[in-house]
Amino acid sequence: MPDFSLGSGLKKIKNLPQKFKSSWKLITIPLTIFVLIGLWFYWFQWRPSQVRNDCHKIAMQGAIDKIAHDNLWSKNDYDVYYEVCLHAKGLK
Numbered sequence: 502m503p504d505f506s507l508g509s510g511l512k513k514i515k516n517l518p519q520k521f522k523s524s525w526k527l528i529t530i531p532l533t534i535f536v537l538i539g540l541w542f543y544w545f546q547w548r549p550s551q552v553r554n555d556c557h558k559i560a561m562q563g564a565i566d567k568i569a570h571d572n573l574w575s576k577n578d579y580d581v582y583y584e585v586c587l588h589a590k591g592l593k
Contacts, residue, residue: 549592556586 560582568574587593 552587552590552592556583556590556592559583559586 560579563582564574564579567578584593
């Protein structure tokens with residue numbers, strides 16, 4: 502039966518040759534860079550496009566509701582709803 506205790510794992514790590522002990526950098530540095538690039542892409546590309554898409558839907562619905570209520574349409578209505586939504590979600 503294999504031993505899964507922490508002590509036996511540490512003993513195995515201490516017994517590894519030096520080249521394997523230093524090779525962790527070859528894995529963690531590219532992995533860290535990959536994760537940082539992924540987070541950057543999410544925050545500056547994916548998230549803003551999703552927020553703009555959501556705000557477009559909200560602004561269209563708000564403008565349609567105003568048309569139904571007032572029987573009057575203005576492009577300014579859509580623009581105001583859109584700008585307020587972007588501001589509320591942190592893009593403006």
